[in-house]
Amino acid sequence: MYTYSEFDSAFVAARNSQFRAQVERRIDGSLTEDEFKPLRLMNGLYLQLHAYMLRVAIPYGTLNSRQMRKLADIAERWDKGYGHFTTRQNIQYNWPNLADVPDMLDALAEVQMHAIQTSGNTIRNVTADHFAGAAADEVADPRPVAELIRQWSTDHPEFQFLPRKFKVGVTGSPNDRAVTAAHDIGLRIIERDGEIGYQVIVGGGLGRTPMIGKVLADFLPESDLLPYIEAVVSVWNLLGRRDNKFKSRIKITVHEHGIENIRARVAERFAIIKPSFAGIDQEMLAAIRADFAPPAFLTASDEPYNHARQHDPIFRSWADTNLSEHRAPGYAVVSISLKAHGKTPGDASARQMRLMAALAERYGHDELRISHEQNVILPHVHKSHIPSVFAALRAEGLGTANIGLISDIIACPGMDYCALATARSIPIAQEIATRFDELKLEHEIGEMKIKISGCINACGHHHVGHIGILGLDRAGVESYQITLGGDHRADARLGDRTGPGFSADDIVPAIERIVYAYLDLRTGPEETFLAAYQRVGLAPFKAALYQTEAQAYAAE
């Protein structure tokens, strides 16, 4: 893992001290709210529906046990004993008191964490594949370059007042687990003729105007990456719309000017910028890479794992669902579900955080990851230890065997917490998970990504859900629109809208009708929902969804 330099530590300490003084001045009346608001947002502090919310960055989703324990301590001391992990690989505290926030930031700084640039019109937390450094299909670990981008973008003087927020995501695997096509800049590490380089995707994003990113550079040499990114952000900083916040994101700039025009402008700017880098970025990248050296993997028998698989069907079910292939022999990647049926997706209690920290320390080479799917990953666990890990997880309510299944739902905070939301999303996720658990159908259904957003900003990624649900306010009543066939992977695709929305009471039965239609339509258990949808299209699902309306119409 990357560890802070003296410069990093001094920078964060100075920033916290500055913010402490700003909070004091707000409370004593020296600063008005209009003056204070941009300052608190620069430090990740929002005012939400019921309380303040502090958003803490977990760069590229990577944590160690000390950091996870500190997140637990903060949850217990200054919040209500839990934290909420988000699709941006952040953690959010929903209930801090304004006067306590400087102490919370100081506590984070003790473990080299902060909340800088988790809000505002600036380059946000750089996200990456949550299996980075562990996945069997990885070309290269995306975290060193993500860390380089983090260092470059943090407090970058040119990019503190961009037209709008800016999100960068990096994957090092062809099986894209970082949703790079839905980022302002998505980077895919690729190998061509033995050389590592980057495919640069630009102008992706969900929200009000969802767009899949376009390829700006098909293969960028590694040495060009940072100046090239700087050129992209710089071009957008000049061209991006500041007259209308709904048209300010780079996806609109690319759409309005055309990808060829943007490519030419970036090339022009890159030619000017590149010499000023003089290779320092590559020296920094080399130094950062040393921090991400693989752990000393164990060599041991995996007999305990095989024995548990053979003799414990509950363990086998969990292992089949929650383990992924690791690059090292005898190892597996363990995904811990934060989606126990009926619970809030992404929430973890302080106790649960401490347990995950302890397991990482004891069995996981002291590494944890937060996934954009709101789960926690132990990236390096030897198979011989997995039965013990599972037993400990299960005892703390973390043993749910549902990774990738219908109850592994992404849900934004929605109107239960968020001031921007137009409807709730968490209770809908809770009801769907509970319903399909009761029906004992989710393993039968197989791979299924349901994603729910409580407003058009699409924090719940509903556009790229196999089933997407968007909560809206229709004449003072919660209404839920459904999209089908979205996909967040390498060939990302936006879902198709089915038709009129459903009330909060009707949305779960509607999802049930879609699922039963799929089970009827599929050629066999090996055909996933997405594959079946791609084969048969929207029509049969639409007929199933609106069968009541269709019958009423036919009867007239």
Next chain:
Amino acid sequence: MPREFTPKVITANALVQGDVVYFTAQDTWTRDLRHADVLTDEADADLRLLSAQARTGEVVGVYLADMKPGTDGPEPVHFREEFRRTGPSNHFHGKQADIASRT
């Protein structure tokens, strides 16, 4: 024709705690909607809103929220205000728990 003025309360978030508060007839802030001052006259509501907005050292984001009369004081017209009154619905904590402990 101007729209008929419907009953409202003044609401905001407390500056330090951030939680939802309502303006009372005594010009104080309460966490309990039942104790909020219900405004039925538009001119009076505008004046009271200005007075509440001036309390910048106590609250943030002051506005008028539509209410209807209920058996136990004002009740929100829109579901957003209902959630602001009751707290998150995902599990039993926050304002839900506070209300339960009071009743």
